Amino acid sequence: MWFAFLGVVCLAAVASGEQQYCGGNLVGHAGDVFSPNFPNEYDANLDCMWTIPARGGVITVAFKNFSIEEPESFLFYARCNFDYVEILVGDRSRGRFCGTDMPPAITATQDIHIRFVTDELISGPGFQFSYIVQHELAGGGPCGTHLHDSYGVVTSPGYPDSYQSNMDCTWTIHGGGYEITLTFTDFVLENGGYYSGCYDYVEIYDGREIVGTYCGTDTPPTLTTTKDVRIKMVTDSSLQRPGFRFHYRVAVPSSTFKPEPEKTTMKPEGSGEGSGDDFIF
Structure with missing residues (x-):
């Protein structure tokens, strides 16, 4: 009886193994x-x-x-x-x-x-x-989020129409040690003053290290890194512009x-x- 029972179990396991993929x-x-x-x-x-x-x-x-x-x-x-x-x-x-x-x-x-x-x-x-x-966050989407996909296209809220005033948004890309590539394909923010710097701006962080602060039509350069990436957008209470659009890709094998x-x-x-x-x- 036990031998018969074990034989049935083994055959079932083999059958399951043949079909599991x-x-x-x-x-x-x-x-x-x-x-x-x-x-x-x-x-x-x-x-x-x-x-x-x-x-x-x-x-x-x-x-x-x-x-x-x-x-x-x-x-x-x-x-x-x-x-x-x-x-x-x-x-x-x-x-x-x-x-x-x-x-x-x-x-x-x-x-x-x-x-x-x-x-x-x-x-x-x-x-x-x-x-x-592939997922694309359309205009009017969230003001910042964690980007979990291995590829995506992200736009600032309201894009290609004007973004809102008094925003403070952060998008985070977690690569898990894999290579991340970030590329902006459109970028129009309010220009900064000659002495006062940027009014509306985007800050990009490579891990904990800031890559740069960007405004006007000064498109951020393509970034490639194995650290986590943060894209922070801050706007003031005055002029608004169309905003930005960027692609990102995580090189998951x-x-x-x-x-x-x-x-x-x-x-x-x-x-x-x-x-x-x-x-x-």
């Missing part, structure tokens, strides 16, 4: 995803679904490697009926792909689902794709994503054959 929620802001066993042959009878939540941002998915079983061929057309990757944006299928026909890059503001289905016969090396979720298994009942109906064009939704 087959699909899941991709909760990071960026990463690389591989089909099971890549670059070796994937298993038979798979039905995996990777989901990338948009969370109010813009998702970009791009395949880097793609080689699965060839399509079923007829006289004048071919159809991916054996092994295939299906891409869904929201609940709509954007095509099935198989063979070595690389799926196009996709950009969308809805959740993206990557479904991988295999039959019991021919296998191949599989695929690799990368993804990134790509890594193989190995999510926990997640059951899904999503069974999309219908699909179009893939084309070679990029999709933008």
